[in-house]
Amino acid sequence: MIQLLERLRALVGDAGLITEAQDAAPYATDWRKRYFGRPLAVVKPASTQEVAAVMQLCAETRTAVVPQGGNTGLCGGATPDASGAQIVLKLSRLNRVRAVDTVNNTITVEAGCVLADLQQAAAAAERLFPLSLAAEGSCEIGGNLSTNAGGTAVLRYGNARDLLLGLEVVLADGRIWDGLRGLRKDNTGYDLKQLFVGAEGTLGVITAAVLKLYPRPRARATALAALESPAKAVQLLSHMQAGCGDRLTGFELMSAFCLSLVAKHFPATRLPLAQAHAQYVLLELSDTASAESLDATLENTLSEASESGLVLDAAVAASEAQAAALWALRENIPEAQVHEGKQIKHDVSVPISRIAEYIAVTDAELQRAFPGVRMLTFGHLGDGNLHYNIAHPEGGSEEAFIADSARLSRVVHDCAARFGGSISAEHGLGQYKRGEILRYKSSLEMELMRRIKTALDPQGIMNPGKVL
Numbered sequence: 001m002i003q004l005l006e007r008l009r010a011l012v013g014d015a016g017l018i019t020e021a022q023d024a025a026p027y028a029t030d031w032r033k034r035y036f037g038r039p040l041a042v043v044k045p046a047s048t049q050e051v052a053a054v055m056q057l058c059a060e061t062r063t064a065v066v067p068q069g070g071n072t073g074l075c076g077g078a079t080p081d082a083s084g085a086q087i088v089l090k091l092s093r094l095n096r097v098r099a100v101d102t103v104n105n106t107i108t109v110e111a112g113c114v115l116a117d118l119q120q121a122a123a124a125a126e127r128l129f130p131l132s133l134a135a136e137g138s139c140e141i142g143g144n145l146s147t148n149a150g151g152t153a154v155l156r157y158g159n160a161r162d163l164l165l166g167l168e169v170v171l172a173d174g175r176i177w178d179g180l181r182g183l184r185k186d187n188t189g190y191d192l193k194q195l196f197v198g199a200e201g202t203l204g205v206i207t208a209a210v211l212k213l214y215p216r217p218r219a220r221a222t223a224l225a226a227l228e229s230p231a232k233a234v235q236l237l238s239h240m241q242a243g244c245g246d247r248l249t250g251f252e253l254m255s256a257f258c259l260s261l262v263a264k265h266f267p268a269t270r271l272p273l274a275q276a277h278a279q280y281v282l283l284e285l286s287d288t289a290s291a292e293s294l295d296a297t298l299e300n301t302l303s304e305a306s307e308s309g310l311v312l313d314a315a316v317a318a319s320e321a322q323a324a325a326l327w328a329l330r331e332n333i334p335e336a337q338v339h340e341g342k343q344i345k346h347d348v349s350v351p352i353s354r355i356a357e358y359i360a361v362t363d364a365e366l367q368r369a370f371p372g373v374r375m376l377t378f379g380h381l382g383d384g385n386l387h388y389n390i391a392h393p394e395g396g397s398e399e400a401f402i403a404d405s406a407r408l409s410r411v412v413h414d415c416a417a418r419f420g421g422s423i424s425a426e427h428g429l430g431q432y433k434r435g436e437i438l439r440y441k442s443s444l445e446m447e448l449m450r451r452i453k454t455a456l457d458p459q460g461i462m463n464p465g466k467v468l
Helices: 002-012 021-027 048-061 115-124 141-146 230-247 256-265 291-307 320-331 333-340 352-369 398-403 405-418 443-456
Strands: 041-043 065-068 087-090 097-101 106-110 164-171 176-179 204-212 219-227 248-255 279-287 313-316 347-349 374-380 385-391
Touching: 002 041, 002 048, 021 041, 021 087, 048 065, 048 087, 048 164, 048 176, 048 204, 065 141, 065 204, 097 115, 106 115, 115 141, 141 204, 219 230, 219 291, 219 320, 230 248, 230 279, 230 291, 230 352, 248 256, 248 320, 256 279, 256 333, 256 374, 279 291, 279 320, 291 313, 320 333, 333 374, 333 385, 347 405, 352 374, 352 385, 352 405, 385 405
Parallel strands: 041 087, 065 087
Antiparallel strands: 097 106, 106 204, 164 176, 164 204, 219 279, 219 313, 248 279, 248 374, 347 385, 374 385
Protein backbone atom coordinates (compact mmCIF):
# COMPACT_ATOMS: atom_id res chain seq x y z
CA MET A 1 0.00 0.00 0.00
CA ILE A 2 2.85 2.39 0.82
CA GLN A 3 4.38 1.81 -2.60
CA LEU A 4 0.99 2.46 -4.26
CA LEU A 5 0.59 5.72 -2.35
CA GLU A 6 4.04 6.90 -3.35
CA ARG A 7 3.31 6.10 -7.00
CA LEU A 8 0.05 8.04 -6.75
CA ARG A 9 1.91 10.97 -5.19
CA ALA A 10 4.36 10.93 -8.07
CA LEU A 11 1.43 11.24 -10.50
CA VAL A 12 -0.60 14.02 -8.83
CA GLY A 13 1.86 15.70 -6.47
CA ASP A 14 1.47 16.51 -2.78
CA ALA A 15 -1.45 18.85 -3.51
CA GLY A 16 -3.33 16.04 -5.20
CA LEU A 17 -3.09 13.34 -2.53
CA ILE A 18 -4.77 13.08 0.88
CA THR A 19 -3.84 10.12 3.06
CA GLU A 20 -4.53 11.20 6.65
CA ALA A 21 -7.88 9.85 7.92
CA GLN A 22 -8.97 13.14 9.47
CA ASP A 23 -8.30 15.03 6.23
CA ALA A 24 -10.02 12.36 4.14
CA ALA A 25 -13.12 12.25 6.37
CA PRO A 26 -15.18 14.85 4.41
CA TYR A 27 -14.82 12.71 1.29
CA ALA A 28 -15.69 9.48 3.11
CA THR A 29 -19.34 10.12 3.89
CA ASP A 30 -22.37 11.10 1.86
CA TRP A 31 -24.37 14.33 2.08
CA ARG A 32 -27.09 12.74 4.23
CA LYS A 33 -24.54 11.19 6.59
CA ARG A 34 -26.12 7.84 5.87
CA TYR A 35 -23.00 6.04 4.60
CA PHE A 36 -19.48 6.16 6.01
CA GLY A 37 -16.32 4.75 4.49
CA ARG A 38 -12.56 4.65 4.98
CA PRO A 39 -10.57 5.27 1.79
CA LEU A 40 -6.95 4.35 1.29
CA ALA A 41 -6.48 7.86 -0.09
CA VAL A 42 -8.25 10.74 -1.76
CA VAL A 43 -6.64 11.44 -5.13
CA LYS A 44 -7.24 14.85 -6.73
CA PRO A 45 -5.90 14.93 -10.28
CA ALA A 46 -5.60 18.30 -12.03
CA SER A 47 -6.01 17.17 -15.65
CA THR A 48 -7.49 14.46 -17.82
CA GLN A 49 -3.98 13.11 -18.38
CA GLU A 50 -3.49 12.77 -14.62
CA VAL A 51 -6.84 10.97 -14.33
CA ALA A 52 -5.69 8.60 -17.06
CA ALA A 53 -2.36 7.94 -15.32
CA VAL A 54 -4.13 7.25 -12.01
CA MET A 55 -6.55 4.85 -13.70
CA GLN A 56 -3.69 3.02 -15.45
CA LEU A 57 -2.00 2.54 -12.09
CA CYS A 58 -5.24 1.37 -10.43
CA ALA A 59 -5.89 -1.08 -13.26
CA GLU A 60 -2.36 -2.42 -12.91
CA THR A 61 -2.72 -2.89 -9.14
CA ARG A 62 -6.45 -3.81 -9.22
CA THR A 63 -7.25 -0.93 -6.90
CA ALA A 64 -10.91 0.03 -6.67
CA VAL A 65 -11.78 3.63 -7.61
CA VAL A 66 -14.74 5.70 -6.36
CA PRO A 67 -15.20 8.78 -8.59
CA GLN A 68 -16.52 11.80 -6.69
CA GLY A 69 -17.71 15.24 -7.76
CA GLY A 70 -19.31 17.71 -5.37
CA ASN A 71 -20.39 14.84 -3.07
CA THR A 72 -23.99 16.04 -2.94
CA GLY A 73 -25.54 12.69 -3.93
CA LEU A 74 -28.39 11.21 -1.93
CA CYS A 75 -27.87 7.46 -2.43
CA GLY A 76 -24.29 6.88 -1.32
CA GLY A 77 -23.03 6.54 -4.88
CA ALA A 78 -19.81 8.50 -4.26
CA THR A 79 -18.93 7.05 -0.84
CA PRO A 80 -16.11 4.48 -0.48
CA ASP A 81 -16.52 1.33 1.57
CA ALA A 82 -14.87 0.75 4.95
CA SER A 83 -12.16 -1.60 3.70
CA GLY A 84 -9.44 1.03 3.56
CA ALA A 85 -8.46 -0.34 0.14
CA GLN A 86 -10.39 1.96 -2.23
CA ILE A 87 -9.32 5.37 -3.45
CA VAL A 88 -11.68 8.32 -3.85
CA LEU A 89 -10.98 9.99 -7.19
CA LYS A 90 -11.97 13.61 -6.53
CA LEU A 91 -12.55 15.55 -9.78
CA SER A 92 -12.92 19.07 -8.34
CA ARG A 93 -9.59 20.34 -9.69
CA LEU A 94 -10.79 19.70 -13.24
CA ASN A 95 -12.93 22.82 -13.21
CA ARG A 96 -12.16 24.79 -16.36
CA VAL A 97 -14.63 26.08 -18.92
CA ARG A 98 -12.76 25.02 -22.04
CA ALA A 99 -14.90 26.72 -24.67
CA VAL A 100 -18.15 28.57 -25.30
CA ASP A 101 -19.59 28.53 -28.83
CA THR A 102 -22.46 31.01 -29.07
CA VAL A 103 -23.19 30.14 -32.70
CA ASN A 104 -23.41 26.40 -32.08
CA ASN A 105 -24.96 27.12 -28.65
CA THR A 106 -22.60 24.80 -26.77
CA ILE A 107 -20.28 24.99 -23.79
CA THR A 108 -17.39 22.61 -23.14
CA VAL A 109 -16.54 22.18 -19.47
CA GLU A 110 -14.50 19.88 -17.27
CA ALA A 111 -16.18 17.48 -14.88
CA GLY A 112 -15.28 19.39 -11.71
CA CYS A 113 -16.98 22.60 -12.83
CA VAL A 114 -19.54 23.60 -10.20
CA LEU A 115 -23.01 23.79 -11.73
CA ALA A 116 -23.59 27.40 -10.60
CA ASP A 117 -20.26 28.44 -12.18
CA LEU A 118 -21.30 26.75 -15.42
CA GLN A 119 -24.60 28.64 -15.34
CA GLN A 120 -22.73 31.91 -14.79
CA ALA A 121 -20.35 31.20 -17.69
CA ALA A 122 -23.35 30.65 -19.93
CA ALA A 123 -25.01 33.84 -18.67
CA ALA A 124 -21.83 35.83 -19.35
CA ALA A 125 -22.20 34.76 -22.97
CA GLU A 126 -25.89 35.78 -22.97
CA ARG A 127 -26.94 32.14 -22.95
CA LEU A 128 -28.79 29.79 -20.59
CA PHE A 129 -27.64 26.45 -19.25
CA PRO A 130 -30.96 25.26 -17.85
CA LEU A 131 -30.01 22.46 -15.44
CA SER A 132 -31.00 23.80 -12.01
CA LEU A 133 -31.26 22.08 -8.64
CA ALA A 134 -30.95 22.88 -4.97
CA ALA A 135 -27.30 21.81 -4.72
CA GLU A 136 -26.14 23.85 -7.72
CA GLY A 137 -23.78 25.92 -5.57
CA SER A 138 -21.67 22.85 -4.78
CA CYS A 139 -22.59 19.96 -7.10
CA GLU A 140 -20.36 19.42 -10.14
CA ILE A 141 -21.32 18.70 -13.72
CA GLY A 142 -19.51 15.35 -13.82
CA GLY A 143 -21.65 14.14 -10.94
CA ASN A 144 -24.76 15.66 -12.52
CA LEU A 145 -24.14 13.64 -15.66
CA SER A 146 -23.16 10.50 -13.77
CA THR A 147 -26.51 10.55 -11.98
CA ASN A 148 -28.54 11.99 -14.89
CA ALA A 149 -29.64 14.85 -12.64
CA GLY A 150 -33.07 16.37 -13.14
CA GLY A 151 -34.07 19.47 -11.19
CA THR A 152 -36.73 22.09 -11.70
CA ALA A 153 -36.50 22.77 -15.46
CA VAL A 154 -36.87 19.23 -16.83
CA LEU A 155 -40.38 20.01 -18.02
CA ARG A 156 -38.99 22.29 -20.74
CA TYR A 157 -35.35 21.29 -21.19
CA GLY A 158 -35.06 17.66 -20.09
CA ASN A 159 -32.70 15.83 -17.74
CA ALA A 160 -28.90 16.09 -17.83
CA ARG A 161 -28.94 13.36 -20.47
CA ASP A 162 -30.94 15.59 -22.81
CA LEU A 163 -28.48 18.47 -22.42
CA LEU A 164 -25.44 16.43 -23.43
CA LEU A 165 -23.82 16.42 -26.87
CA GLY A 166 -20.34 15.01 -26.24
CA LEU A 167 -18.14 13.45 -23.56
CA GLU A 168 -14.53 12.89 -22.68
CA VAL A 169 -14.14 9.75 -20.55
CA VAL A 170 -11.21 7.95 -18.97
CA LEU A 171 -11.92 4.23 -19.14
CA ALA A 172 -11.16 1.68 -16.44
CA ASP A 173 -7.84 0.76 -18.09
CA GLY A 174 -6.72 4.39 -18.31
CA ARG A 175 -7.39 4.99 -21.98
CA ILE A 176 -8.99 8.34 -22.87
CA TRP A 177 -12.05 8.35 -25.13
CA ASP A 178 -12.41 11.74 -26.76
CA GLY A 179 -16.05 12.09 -27.73
CA LEU A 180 -16.20 15.87 -27.29
CA ARG A 181 -18.32 16.53 -30.35
CA GLY A 182 -20.84 19.36 -30.42
CA LEU A 183 -23.13 17.65 -32.91
CA ARG A 184 -26.90 17.43 -32.63
CA LYS A 185 -26.95 14.78 -35.36
CA ASP A 186 -24.41 11.96 -35.46
CA ASN A 187 -25.91 8.71 -36.70
CA THR A 188 -22.74 6.62 -36.81
CA GLY A 189 -23.54 3.66 -34.61
CA TYR A 190 -24.03 3.23 -30.89
CA ASP A 191 -24.39 6.42 -28.86
CA LEU A 192 -21.53 5.61 -26.53
CA LYS A 193 -21.72 8.79 -24.47
CA GLN A 194 -25.14 7.84 -23.12
CA LEU A 195 -23.69 4.69 -21.52
CA PHE A 196 -21.85 6.86 -19.02
CA VAL A 197 -24.81 9.10 -18.17
CA GLY A 198 -26.59 7.75 -15.10
CA ALA A 199 -23.93 5.04 -14.64
CA GLU A 200 -22.68 6.64 -11.39
CA GLY A 201 -19.02 6.14 -12.21
CA THR A 202 -19.32 2.36 -12.57
CA LEU A 203 -18.20 2.29 -16.23
CA GLY A 204 -15.61 5.06 -16.49
CA VAL A 205 -14.65 8.54 -15.31
CA ILE A 206 -16.28 11.51 -17.03
CA THR A 207 -13.65 14.25 -17.33
CA ALA A 208 -15.29 16.77 -19.68
CA ALA A 209 -18.52 17.36 -21.58
CA VAL A 210 -20.02 19.37 -24.42
CA LEU A 211 -23.41 20.68 -23.31
CA LYS A 212 -26.30 22.49 -24.98
CA LEU A 213 -26.96 26.16 -24.40
CA TYR A 214 -30.16 28.08 -25.05
CA PRO A 215 -31.11 31.71 -25.65
CA ARG A 216 -31.14 33.50 -22.33
CA PRO A 217 -34.71 34.30 -21.22
CA ARG A 218 -35.34 38.01 -20.87
CA ALA A 219 -38.48 37.61 -18.80
CA ARG A 220 -39.84 35.27 -16.15
CA ALA A 221 -43.27 35.07 -14.61
CA THR A 222 -43.82 33.16 -11.39
CA ALA A 223 -46.95 32.26 -9.44
CA LEU A 224 -48.15 30.11 -6.56
CA ALA A 225 -51.53 28.45 -7.12
CA ALA A 226 -53.67 26.71 -4.50
CA LEU A 227 -55.68 23.63 -5.43
CA GLU A 228 -57.85 21.09 -3.69
CA SER A 229 -56.06 17.92 -4.85
CA PRO A 230 -53.21 16.43 -6.92
CA ALA A 231 -55.83 15.52 -9.55
CA LYS A 232 -56.59 19.22 -9.99
CA ALA A 233 -52.86 19.91 -10.24
CA VAL A 234 -52.54 17.43 -13.13
CA GLN A 235 -55.48 19.12 -14.86
CA LEU A 236 -53.88 22.51 -14.28
CA LEU A 237 -50.66 21.27 -15.89
CA SER A 238 -52.52 20.36 -19.07
CA HIS A 239 -54.33 23.69 -19.01
CA MET A 240 -51.10 25.67 -18.59
CA GLN A 241 -49.33 23.72 -21.33
CA ALA A 242 -52.19 24.36 -23.71
CA GLY A 243 -52.21 28.08 -22.90
CA CYS A 244 -48.48 28.73 -22.53
CA GLY A 245 -46.75 26.12 -24.68
CA ASP A 246 -43.07 25.56 -24.03
CA ARG A 247 -42.82 28.82 -22.11
CA LEU A 248 -43.93 26.75 -19.11
CA THR A 249 -40.54 26.04 -17.53
CA GLY A 250 -41.38 24.89 -13.99
CA PHE A 251 -44.37 23.18 -12.40
CA GLU A 252 -43.70 22.09 -8.81
CA LEU A 253 -46.26 20.33 -6.60
CA MET A 254 -46.17 20.89 -2.82
CA SER A 255 -48.56 19.59 -0.19
CA ALA A 256 -49.90 21.77 2.62
CA PHE A 257 -47.87 19.75 5.12
CA CYS A 258 -44.66 20.55 3.24
CA LEU A 259 -45.33 24.29 3.38
CA SER A 260 -46.38 24.10 7.02
CA LEU A 261 -42.94 22.69 7.84
CA VAL A 262 -41.26 25.49 5.90
CA ALA A 263 -43.28 28.05 7.86
CA LYS A 264 -42.48 26.27 11.12
CA HIS A 265 -38.72 26.03 10.64
CA PHE A 266 -38.21 29.25 8.69
CA PRO A 267 -40.15 31.77 10.82
CA ALA A 268 -39.49 34.64 8.42
CA THR A 269 -41.43 32.79 5.71
CA ARG A 270 -44.69 34.37 4.69
CA LEU A 271 -47.20 32.36 2.67
CA PRO A 272 -48.71 34.77 0.14
CA LEU A 273 -52.23 33.32 0.31
CA ALA A 274 -54.63 34.23 3.10
CA GLN A 275 -56.13 30.76 3.49
CA ALA A 276 -54.50 27.34 3.72
CA HIS A 277 -55.29 24.77 1.04
CA ALA A 278 -54.54 21.09 0.54
CA GLN A 279 -52.13 21.41 -2.39
CA TYR A 280 -50.04 24.07 -4.06
CA VAL A 281 -48.29 24.41 -7.39
CA LEU A 282 -45.35 26.71 -7.99
CA LEU A 283 -45.21 27.48 -11.69
CA GLU A 284 -42.91 29.56 -13.81
CA LEU A 285 -42.91 30.79 -17.38
CA SER A 286 -39.84 32.09 -19.17
CA ASP A 287 -39.38 33.62 -22.60
CA THR A 288 -37.24 35.90 -24.72
CA ALA A 289 -40.30 38.11 -25.18
CA SER A 290 -41.14 41.13 -23.04
CA ALA A 291 -42.05 40.79 -19.39
CA GLU A 292 -45.40 42.46 -20.00
CA SER A 293 -46.38 39.87 -22.59
CA LEU A 294 -45.32 36.97 -20.37
CA ASP A 295 -47.11 38.37 -17.30
CA ALA A 296 -50.27 38.77 -19.32
CA THR A 297 -50.08 35.20 -20.56
CA LEU A 298 -49.64 33.85 -17.06
CA GLU A 299 -52.40 35.95 -15.53
CA ASN A 300 -54.88 35.19 -18.32
CA THR A 301 -54.22 31.46 -18.19
CA LEU A 302 -54.50 31.37 -14.40
CA SER A 303 -57.68 33.43 -14.56
CA GLU A 304 -59.23 30.89 -16.91
CA ALA A 305 -58.18 28.10 -14.54
CA SER A 306 -59.77 29.93 -11.63
CA GLU A 307 -63.02 30.47 -13.49
CA SER A 308 -63.22 26.78 -14.34
CA GLY A 309 -62.64 25.77 -10.70
CA LEU A 310 -59.14 24.31 -11.12
CA VAL A 311 -57.44 27.02 -9.05
CA LEU A 312 -58.81 28.11 -5.68
CA ASP A 313 -56.46 31.02 -5.18
CA ALA A 314 -53.22 32.32 -6.65
CA ALA A 315 -50.44 34.82 -6.04
CA VAL A 316 -48.44 36.17 -8.98
CA ALA A 317 -44.98 37.59 -8.26
CA ALA A 318 -44.77 41.30 -9.08
CA SER A 319 -40.97 41.51 -8.76
CA GLU A 320 -37.81 39.42 -8.81
CA ALA A 321 -37.78 39.52 -5.00
CA GLN A 322 -41.30 38.14 -4.81
CA ALA A 323 -40.44 35.44 -7.34
CA ALA A 324 -37.41 34.46 -5.24
CA ALA A 325 -39.62 34.31 -2.14
CA LEU A 326 -42.02 31.96 -3.90
CA TRP A 327 -39.17 29.71 -5.02
CA ALA A 328 -37.80 29.74 -1.47
CA LEU A 329 -40.99 27.99 -0.35
CA ARG A 330 -40.09 25.07 -2.60
CA GLU A 331 -36.34 25.14 -2.10
CA ASN A 332 -36.56 25.21 1.71
CA ILE A 333 -38.64 22.03 1.95
CA PRO A 334 -35.63 19.65 2.19
CA GLU A 335 -33.98 21.78 4.89
CA ALA A 336 -37.25 22.03 6.81
CA GLN A 337 -37.44 18.24 6.73
CA VAL A 338 -33.99 18.03 8.30
CA HIS A 339 -35.10 20.31 11.15
CA GLU A 340 -38.27 18.28 11.66
CA GLY A 341 -36.32 15.06 12.23
CA LYS A 342 -35.52 11.89 10.34
CA GLN A 343 -37.73 10.89 7.45
CA ILE A 344 -37.76 8.07 4.96
CA LYS A 345 -37.12 9.65 1.59
CA HIS A 346 -38.14 8.40 -1.84
CA ASP A 347 -37.49 9.66 -5.33
CA VAL A 348 -40.04 8.04 -7.64
CA SER A 349 -41.40 8.77 -11.09
CA VAL A 350 -44.85 7.88 -12.35
CA PRO A 351 -46.58 8.70 -15.65
CA ILE A 352 -48.07 12.16 -15.18
CA SER A 353 -51.55 10.87 -16.00
CA ARG A 354 -51.37 8.49 -13.02
CA ILE A 355 -49.75 10.70 -10.38
CA ALA A 356 -52.97 11.65 -8.61
CA GLU A 357 -54.08 8.02 -8.37
CA TYR A 358 -50.60 6.98 -7.24
CA ILE A 359 -50.62 9.50 -4.38
CA ALA A 360 -54.13 8.52 -3.27
CA VAL A 361 -53.45 4.79 -3.32
CA THR A 362 -50.01 5.01 -1.70
CA ASP A 363 -51.24 7.36 1.03
CA ALA A 364 -54.09 4.98 1.84
CA GLU A 365 -51.92 1.85 1.87
CA LEU A 366 -49.36 3.47 4.15
CA GLN A 367 -52.01 4.65 6.58
CA ARG A 368 -53.51 1.16 6.74
CA ALA A 369 -50.14 -0.46 7.35
CA PHE A 370 -48.59 2.28 9.50
CA PRO A 371 -51.34 4.39 11.13
CA GLY A 372 -50.42 8.01 11.78
CA VAL A 373 -47.44 8.34 9.43
CA ARG A 374 -47.22 11.76 7.77
CA MET A 375 -46.56 12.12 4.06
CA LEU A 376 -44.43 14.97 2.69
CA THR A 377 -45.19 14.86 -1.00
CA PHE A 378 -43.57 17.38 -3.31
CA GLY A 379 -41.64 17.47 -6.52
CA HIS A 380 -41.51 18.06 -10.23
CA LEU A 381 -45.07 17.28 -11.28
CA GLY A 382 -44.38 18.53 -14.79
CA ASP A 383 -42.09 15.58 -15.49
CA GLY A 384 -43.72 13.00 -13.22
CA ASN A 385 -41.04 13.04 -10.50
CA LEU A 386 -42.28 12.96 -6.89
CA HIS A 387 -40.26 13.17 -3.72
CA TYR A 388 -42.57 11.00 -1.66
CA ASN A 389 -41.19 11.27 1.86
CA ILE A 390 -42.62 9.92 5.10
CA ALA A 391 -42.34 11.29 8.64
CA HIS A 392 -43.03 9.34 11.83
CA PRO A 393 -46.41 9.66 13.55
CA GLU A 394 -46.61 12.76 15.70
CA GLY A 395 -45.62 11.78 19.23
CA GLY A 396 -44.39 8.38 18.07
CA SER A 397 -40.94 6.86 18.31
CA GLU A 398 -38.63 8.13 15.58
CA GLU A 399 -36.22 5.24 16.17
CA ALA A 400 -38.90 2.57 15.77
CA PHE A 401 -40.16 4.34 12.66
CA ILE A 402 -36.71 4.43 11.03
CA ALA A 403 -36.15 0.79 11.96
CA ASP A 404 -39.20 -0.02 9.82
CA SER A 405 -37.78 1.78 6.77
CA ALA A 406 -37.64 -1.29 4.56
CA ARG A 407 -41.33 -2.10 4.99
CA LEU A 408 -42.40 1.49 4.47
CA SER A 409 -40.26 1.87 1.36
CA ARG A 410 -41.59 -1.37 -0.04
CA VAL A 411 -45.12 0.09 -0.07
CA VAL A 412 -43.93 3.24 -1.86
CA HIS A 413 -41.85 1.35 -4.40
CA ASP A 414 -44.39 -1.39 -5.06
CA CYS A 415 -47.03 1.24 -5.74
CA ALA A 416 -44.69 3.06 -8.13
CA ALA A 417 -44.11 -0.17 -10.04
CA ARG A 418 -47.84 -0.92 -10.08
CA PHE A 419 -48.49 2.41 -11.77
CA GLY A 420 -45.76 1.92 -14.37
CA GLY A 421 -43.19 4.03 -12.53
CA SER A 422 -39.60 3.90 -11.33
CA ILE A 423 -38.09 3.78 -7.84
CA SER A 424 -35.42 6.31 -8.82
CA ALA A 425 -36.25 9.35 -10.92
CA GLU A 426 -33.20 11.60 -10.49
CA HIS A 427 -31.17 10.49 -7.46
CA GLY A 428 -29.75 7.29 -8.92
CA LEU A 429 -29.29 3.92 -7.22
CA GLY A 430 -25.89 4.21 -5.52
CA GLN A 431 -25.62 1.69 -2.72
CA TYR A 432 -28.98 2.69 -1.25
CA LYS A 433 -31.12 1.03 -3.94
CA ARG A 434 -28.76 -1.41 -5.63
CA GLY A 435 -30.47 -4.37 -3.96
CA GLU A 436 -33.96 -2.92 -4.19
CA ILE A 437 -33.78 -2.55 -7.98
CA LEU A 438 -33.59 -6.33 -8.37
CA ARG A 439 -37.23 -6.46 -7.37
CA TYR A 440 -38.35 -4.19 -10.19
CA LYS A 441 -36.07 -4.75 -13.18
CA SER A 442 -36.42 -7.89 -15.24
CA SER A 443 -33.70 -10.53 -15.16
CA LEU A 444 -32.95 -9.71 -18.79
CA GLU A 445 -32.44 -6.01 -18.01
CA MET A 446 -30.08 -6.89 -15.17
CA GLU A 447 -28.19 -9.33 -17.40
CA LEU A 448 -27.70 -6.68 -20.10
CA MET A 449 -26.49 -4.15 -17.53
CA ARG A 450 -23.99 -6.64 -16.12
CA ARG A 451 -22.71 -7.43 -19.62
CA ILE A 452 -22.07 -3.75 -20.27
CA LYS A 453 -20.31 -3.45 -16.92
CA THR A 454 -18.09 -6.45 -17.67
CA ALA A 455 -17.24 -5.16 -21.14
CA LEU A 456 -16.10 -1.74 -19.91
CA ASP A 457 -14.76 -2.70 -16.47
CA PRO A 458 -13.64 -6.35 -16.65
CA GLN A 459 -11.69 -6.12 -13.38
CA GLY A 460 -14.61 -4.58 -11.51
CA ILE A 461 -12.57 -1.67 -10.14
CA MET A 462 -14.98 1.14 -11.09
CA ASN A 463 -17.07 2.16 -8.08
CA PRO A 464 -17.78 -1.39 -6.89
CA GLY A 465 -20.88 -1.98 -4.81
CA LYS A 466 -22.87 0.74 -6.57
CA VAL A 467 -25.78 0.32 -9.03
CA LEU A 468 -25.07 -3.42 -9.58
